[in-house]
């Protein structure tokens with residue numbers, strides 16, 4: 001985890017522009033968004049955990065050797081969330097951190113299976129996230145929606161449980177808009193999850209699996225073909241397949257790009273080697289996201305600064321990038337128009353000053 005969040009090669013003015021820019025975020029995980037303050041508070045509450053209570057020690061703890069190590073550490077943080085009140089606190093505080101970065105709308109990926117299998121009552125879990133969602137919108141003005149994801153490595157039992165929680169009318173939370181698939185990709189083929197995605201899609205949910213984060217472009221094709229993906233989480237390896245890039249561009253299938261995450265999990269070696277520029281060159285709709293921000297020593301503002309440097313963007317380019325996320329979101333049209341207008345007004349005022 002890096003401690004400073006200001007992309008060093010971006011002019012100070014551009015960082016200030018980014019800080020005030022109204023934004024939408026489409027790829028950010030619930031537990032992965034727990035700030036060091038929340039993690040250390042929960043760790044102190046549950047001293048049997050191996051997660052450090054000292055925020056300084058978390059810097060080392062959140063340094064990953066590879067993706068498997070990241071998942072191991074991620075699950076140790078999952079273990080800290082033991083009661084519905086823990087769930088509510090985490091969700092509400094995550095929204096507070098988003099609001100500080102001018103995030104107006106976020107689709108937060110939640111893995112309900114990881115909580116229910118550890119003993120949190122499913123009804124109480126749904127009530128906790130919904131209660132936090134409503135309070136966050138009222139208190140901070142940030143609109144939250146949910147993506148429930150299958151932790152693929154946990155097997156088809158987890159897929160069945162996630163599909164049940166997402167489609168049972170008595171449980172399904174009002175804020176749920178989409179269905180995902182996360183965790184490691186190696187050895188976790190996408191096609192086996194088709195029946196669960198079919199059920200979720202039939203229940204009106206959008207399909208947004210992770211694909212091409214740690215495996216090649218065939219995983220992205222599989223997500224498109226078998227899981228009917230409407231957006232792709234990461235999709236990093238799409239850059240290796242020009243036909244896939246052309247397909248994503250032509251069908252307007254957005255990529256949820258998370259540059260710093262890809263470095264932190266060692267999916268990509270350095271930021272300069274990140275394929276984001278190849279995506280935009282091919283005409284793919286790119287959205288910028290933070291994935292698991294405190295674990296990766298980043299936040300959404302920093303990801304926009306990284307994108308500005310890698311893509312050579314000025315204020316107008318950054319505003320267009322922010323509008324990509326609005327366009328790719330599952331907000332209704334009036335909701336999209338409101339954020340787009342706000343981005344335009346903010347940018348015009350900034351450039352006139």
Ligand SMILES: O=C(O)c1cccc(C(=O)CC[C@H]2O[C@@H](n3cnc4c(=O)[nH]cnc43)[C@H](O)[C@@H]2O)c1
Nearest residue numbers: 029032071111114149151153154182183184210292
């Ligand atoms: O909860 C369990 O019992 C369990 C058992 C086996 C495997 C798993 C997982 O693989 C959980 C993975 C967890 O990671 C989340 N996540 C956060 N960031 C990313 C990412 O960039 N790529 C993929 N997954 C990510 C994911 O949402 C799962 O909750 C769990």
Ligand SMILES: [Zn+2]
Nearest residue numbers: 029210233291
């Ligand atoms: Zn992710």
